[in-house]
Amino acid sequence: MxxxxxxxxxxxxxxxxxxxxxxxxxxxxxxxxxxxxxxxxxxxRLYWGKDGANFDPAWLEIGNHGTHGFVALGGHEIPSTGLVGYAQSTALAFPPLVxxxxxxxxxxxxxxxxxxxxxxxxxxxxxxxxxxxxxxxxxxxxxxxxxxxxxxxxxxxxxxxxxxxxxxxxxxxxxxxxxxxxxxxxxxxxxxxxxxxxxxxxxxxxxxxxxxxxxxxxxxxxxxxxxxxxxxxxxxxxxxxxxxxxxxxxxxxxxxxxxxxxxxxxxx
Amino acid sequence: MSGFSRRALLAGSGGLLLSGCDRIVASPTAKSVLSLGEKASRSAQRLVAGNALAPEFSAADISPVFRVNGNTRPTAAAYLAQMERGFADWRLRVDGLVGRPMDLTMAQLRALPQRTQITRHDCVEGWSAIGQWTGVPLGLLLHGAGALPQARYAVFHCADDFSGTPYYESIDLAEALHPQTILAHTMNGQPLSVGHGAPLRLRVERQLGYKQAKYVMRVELVATLAGLYGGKGGYWEDHSGYQWWAGI
CATH class of the missing domain: 1.20.950.20 (Transmembrane di-heme cytochromes, Chain C)
Known part of the structure; x- marks a missing residue:
């Protein structure tokens, strides 16, 4: 056509x-x-296997120390303030905008x-x-x-x-x-x-x-x-x-x- | 346009969109549309799961630390007095739409046929822990009490509360009579700790964590959940809008 x-x-x-x-x-x-x-x-927090909670090692975690957000990959912390972990003055993994x-x-x-x-x-x-x-x-x-x-x-x-x-x-x-x-x-x-x-x-x-x-x-x-x-x-x-x-x-x-x-x- | 104002514009339009969504769901019509998903999940899951058993695990799979959640230490004076006495005088009442209401001591409950299962507990938040539970199949108690044909739900009245509002939960009879649905008094071979719901908690293995009522004092069979507390079938359902169907 x-x-x-x-x-x-x-x-x-x-x-x-x-x-x-x-x-x-x-x-x-x-x-x-x-x-x-x-x-x-x-x-x-994300884990591998059948179970997983706060006491278990997470391969990925998005969190914060106060107003400093971080992404922890295999326990290695990468600062992420303003993007995830702490953004828009909110202590949440993903900020309210998204x-x-x-x-x-x-x-x-x-x-x-x-x-x-x-x-x-x-x-x-x-x-x-x-x-x-x-x-x-x-x-x-x-x-x-x-x-x-x-x-x-x-x-x-x-x-x-x-x-x-x-x-x-x-x-x-x-x-x-x-x-x-x-x-x-x-x-x-x-x-x-x-x-x-x-x-x-x-x-x-x-x-x-x-x-x-x-x-x-x-x-x-x-x-x-x-x-x-x-x-x-x-x-x-x-x-x-x-x-x-x-x-x-x-x-x-x-x-x-x-x-x-x-x-x-x-x-x- | 500078990067800053573009971002501000983006944030502004995103915020507008979001507050729009938030405003939409505040209306009763939107709430009932949103609950269609829950209704569809409930019907579909009932259909495909039938009476199938939840996966059971081996002793090697038991979580080294099983997180406690929700209320971990009831504050009611009557409960604390029972705790002092090691729950020796705890009574479980089974009543409502039954032919023979019963009061059972912990010793009587332990003397009934028991079931032990190693299962996974899934919190609605996303974490999971595996533990071994021993207790009395709920179906046994309901048959013993002579459940009446008009009974449709089992309601669990608990000794804990949130700021004075008692905790309660409910499941339908299909779930209540499921072979893995037990009132557990033993966890990982030890008497239930206070944090995990001593002396008696519900294990309903095909549902999420908030259904697993702790500190159970009374099981009541009812025909409808309307008129009980907030009417939605459970503390979290009434208080925070959690879905009554907690199969997913």
Missing amino acids: TRSVNRSPLILRIRWPVRLWHWINALTIFIMLMSGMMIFNAHP TLPGHYNLSLARGWHFLGAWVLVASLAGFLVYALVSGHLRRDLGLSREERRPRALWHDVTEHLRGRLPRGEAARRYNPLQKIAYLSVIFVLLPMMVATGLAMSPTMNAALPWLLDMLGGRQSARSLHFLCAAGLALFILVHLIMVVLAGPINELRAMITGWYRLPPERTP
Whole structure:
């Protein structure tokens, strides 16, 4: 489907189910990350294994000595005043600016988190069914044999590092690194968030004891939940940077209306 | 635009967004929408977990230090007097919607069939500790007392309080009759310490820590939680809005 305007064509790049999923996700992931950070504030220490509490060594701790915030990694303290541990004149791990609600309230944060979790899981399931049935997964996200070659991947990495994004006909499809990033979120990070989240539930531990064993115990599941959330936050950051670099107006229009204008070829 | 004012703008818009969210949840409609998540979790977890047992661990897994939490030393004079006497005169009352209300001494409770289990305790805040618990299956007591068909919840009345408001908790009958739900008097082979709820505490192993009522004096079977204290089924539920369903 192509509408030719001037030299660079406008193409229908993103179909409505993908656009709908994107915006539901954008909202729910922010709710999950922000309420998750509030929940983390209730016990800002992470452990490996089945159990772990204040007397046990934490591999990660966000805390403070008075008004001096710190992040302790494996017992090594890194000052973090103004960012985490102590910021906005608040002695919390994550400051009010980034938590939901914007003050310490564990029960309310849990309310947001579990409502958000249902929306996230339902929309993810809906998207996966659509992606499989419609061919979106195979056609748009799967890497071709050509793209899977290490040389081609390396070329894509260097092009990205040089800030040279595909243009013209090459921009008609997602590039390999972009596909890998999306596939990692869809098939690794989001499923891991759900699995590690369920593994922290004592009732689900009774229902699915193998899941708990697979993840190495409840406190390991909690640590992995945090790390995968950090992975999602990193994805969002890179994703937003790429949107700006690729042309925010064109990208936003594509994600809202579906229509994307192919960036013109570089003139030599 | 200077870095400072950009940050101020960012903080301002973030604050606006957040206070917006906070204002939204203050309304009763929003509260009931938020509680949909809890209701969905409860139904789904009841369905998939059925009567499945919580994981049990080996003696090697027992936490060297088991953190105490909540009230660690009740202040009521009647409790302190019992503590002085080593809880020799402690009575557990089982009443409410039962055919035969009972008063049981600690010796009578110990003479009943016992269950010992090594399980993990998960605080709502996020930490976990593993301990070994011995006690009387609650189902045994409820059958003994002749639970009536209209009974739907077991309510645990406790000897501790927060600034005069008594601690209490409640679970539904499915959880109350679960084989791992016990009233424990022994922890890691020792009589329960005061910090951990002496002389008798609830262990309901598929639920979070705030459900594990300590200093249990009375188990009451009821048809509804409305009208009991704040009406939400537990001290933390009434006082701080914690979810009654504590399976996750």
